[in-house]
Amino acid sequence: MQALVIAAHGSHLNPGSSEPTFAHAETIRATGAFDEVREAFWKEEPSFREVLRTLEAEEVYVVPLFVSEGYFTERVIPRELRLEGWDVADWESDGTDADHATLTAADVEKTVHYCGPVGTHDAMGDVIVERARSITEGRELTDFGLAVVGHGTERNENSAKAIHYHADRLRRSGLFAEVRAVFMDEEPEVDDVATLFGTDDVVVVPLFVADGFHTREDIPEDMGLTDDYRQGYDVPAAVEGVRIWYAGAVGTEPLVADVILERAADAGADVADAIAAVRERTRSGPEATIEAATGRSR
Amino acid sequence: MTSDVAALIEAAGDGIDFDGLIVEDTAYGYRFETPDISKRGIDTSELAALADGDPYVANWRYWAETVGGHGTARRAFLRWLEGADAAATGDDAERGDNVEEVDDAGRDASAEREDAERDDAGEDASVDARERLAALRDDGRVRTWGELRIRVRLTDAGGERVYDVRHRDDAAADPRDLDTYRDPGAAHDLVKYDDRGRYRPLSTAPSLPHGWRFVELDGDALVDTVDFVYPATIANWHREREGALDVTHWRETAARQTGIYDLVSDLPTEALAWAAEACCVDGQCLKRRAWDHDADTELDVPRGDGEFPCREPCSLFVAAAREFTKLEDEPEDTYEVTLSESDIEGLGDLVDAVAEDRVDEVREADLDDGANRYRVRYLRAKRGHDLGIDP
Numbered sequence: 001m002q003a004l005v006i007a008a009h010g011s012h013l014n015p016g017s018s019e020p021t022f023a024h025a026e027t028i029r030a031t032g033a034f035d036e037v038r039e040a041f042w043k044e045e046p047s048f049r050e051v052l053r054t055l056e057a058e059e060v061y062v063v064p065l066f067v068s069e070g071y072f073t074e075r076v077i078p079r080e081l082r083l084e085g086w087d088v089a090d091w092e093s094d095g096t097d098a099d100h101a102t103l104t105a106a107d108v109e110k111t112v113h114y115c116g117p118v119g120t121h122d123a124m125g126d127v128i129v130e131r132a133r134s135i136t137e138g139r140e141l142t143d144f145g146l147a148v149v150g151h152g153t154e155r156n157e158n159s160a161k162a163i164h165y166h167a168d169r170l171r172r173s174g175l176f177a178e179v180r181a182v183f184m185d186e187e188p189e190v191d192d193v194a195t196l197f198g199t200d201d202v203v204v205v206p207l208f209v210a211d212g213f214h215t216r217e218d219i220p221e222d223m224g225l226t227d228d229y230r231q232g233y234d235v236p237a238a239v240e241g242v243r244i245w246y247a248g249a250v251g252t253e254p255l256v257a258d259v260i261l262e263r264a265a266d267a268g269a270d271v272a273d274a275i276a277a278v279r280e281r282t283r284s285g286p287e288a289t290i291e292a293a294t295g296r297s298r
Numbered sequence: 299m300t301s302d303v304a305a306l307i308e309a310a311g312d313g314i315d316f317d318g319l320i321v322e323d324t325a326y327g328y329r330f331e332t333p334d335i336s337k338r339g340i341d342t343s344e345l346a347a348l349a350d351g352d353p354y355v356a357n358w359r360y361w362a363e364t365v366g367g368h369g370t371a372r373r374a375f376l377r378w379l380e381g382a383d384a385a386a387t388g389d390d391a392e393r394g395d396n397v398e399e400v401d402d403a404g405r406d407a408s409a410e411r412e413d414a415e416r417d418d419a420g421e422d423a424s425v426d427a428r429e430r431l432a433a434l435r436d437d438g439r440v441r442t443w444g445e446l447r448i449r450v451r452l453t454d455a456g457g458e459r460v461y462d463v464r465h466r467d468d469a470a471a472d473p474r475d476l477d478t479y480r481d482p483g484a485a486h487d488l489v490k491y492d493d494r495g496r497y498r499p500l501s502t503a504p505s506l507p508h509g510w511r512f513v514e515l516d517g518d519a520l521v522d523t524v525d526f527v528y529p530a531t532i533a534n535w536h537r538e539r540e541g542a543l544d545v546t547h548w549r550e551t552a553a554r555q556t557g558i559y560d561l562v563s564d565l566p567t568e569a570l571a572w573a574a575e576a577c578c579v580d581g582q583c584l585k586r587r588a589w590d591h592d593a594d595t596e597l598d599v600p601r602g603d604g605e606f607p608c609r610e611p612c613s614l615f616v617a618a619a620r621e622f623t624k625l626e627d628e629p630e631d632t633y634e635v636t637l638s639e640s641d642i643e644g645l646g647d648l649v650d651a652v653a654e655d656r657v658d659e660v661r662e663a664d665l666d667d668g669a670n671r672y673r674v675r676y677l678r679a680k681r682g683h684d685l686g687i688d689p
Contacts, residue, residue, distance in 0.1 A: 012499040046529035
């Protein structure tokens, strides 16, 4: 038997925080690729601390639904799961290429495959493209600028690394006219997004796991889409003569389920059929993956 | 899937002694016994004829194959639901889980508590398999789990069970008044908000919404549904029954916190007790608190009567403790405020109304209640400045 645990932050205050986690879990559950699929949270239940004991499977793949490597993926989750002998060096990562580590947990007799976060997997680039495509309703993306939005370095330097990593790959893919990484709390700032591009249209995709305060309130106001988020905004909205197509948090995109499966597959889970099924179900248009466009893959 | 009869003959070699059914393959032929029939020295065709359609054989098959999972929390929970568990010996059905051997002394206190609340009151866990199966066939058996009311029934065909779940307050509700679900996946959305539409960050808060039911669930779907409503409660309940609950006391939980929660280790023990009284009693959470300050320092606060244990302070408690720690860290001072006796009483009413979540119940024109809105607005108008309340 094999089980999948999707480990996410959750919230005591914002009920929407865990919605993408449940949605992706449901998508993967429907494929039947895992005997058990369980959501686990830092702030909701089951907690990281108690999720492993709810499983009957002896092989468990834990995939953090976080955008970058850092405090939660490197310290909190391994500590709370009681992963024995965990050392962040096991991931052999420079901040964006964590793969997986195979460990045991102190409170259960199981093998735990602890995977890198969803946000830094190469397949996340495909999700960004998919998100851009769905919000622009099938227009030719090569006419568009793409802004990938991150939180910035305030809390964690790897947060910015992940944004730059995807922006660089997407730029090389040639799928967009221009690609830039922008941030909430460092240069170049999301506030200036309308002036950063040479294109008439810019699609803005925040690399966030769930919609919340930042993606629903701060970013739309910072970009000048609206003076007051409560009044909403148009897609696209004109700002300084540029049409801004704001996509909202990429983590809510159904194709994220595919990235979760890719993470588990990289760690040895037998999920090839499920990956094909999820791609079939969650992709809106013809496949135009970054790998296909650049002819490279990690 | 093979037939019940074929499965029985295959298993007979190892011997079966389960829920009143005894089958043995002896040198003198098969032995086949149920509460209704006793045969020895029969051949395979006679055994097949007896087993065909026998309710005890179908019951054995359900537990052996449909449920399986010996030693799992899932199986133990499903056994417990229909009173087929033997707390004294654990779920060791295949080693002779004969309900007749189970006496009251062997049952744990929680099972007794539960029995007292059962809808089919008057029955005891030591009823024999005949009565138990008859009850499952007739009206089914009902148990509560937190605020859930779970009913298990035998289906028309064989030993398969179906499980229904609803809020225990909705026990007598007309099904037409309840929204009906069959997919466990619907449960987490359903219980995310209380009846007043407020987000429930704590799954075991006694604020489960009403007005829904899950029907026709199989055993796995029932357990999944309960896991969505009360995550990890079955697993920890099972560990406790097995004598293997790994309690993590506050001191250890606090010590491993980092980041913004690093400071909770500074919460004084006295304040920890106030915090547990504020957050962990039955009126706030249905888990039964198994943790204390540390293994040697108990908190003098009721643990609760819940069926399932709380093995460690939860994330909500840790977040609350962070605020309490900051409060405790503040210097105290003496303030002079002039109040009447009624003002003091009114403030008491107000604190009590908020603490007991009854603010919404205070009637608009009940100015006798210190938590009445007009009363409080009057107090603010008159004394707001002295109390440091900005109007």
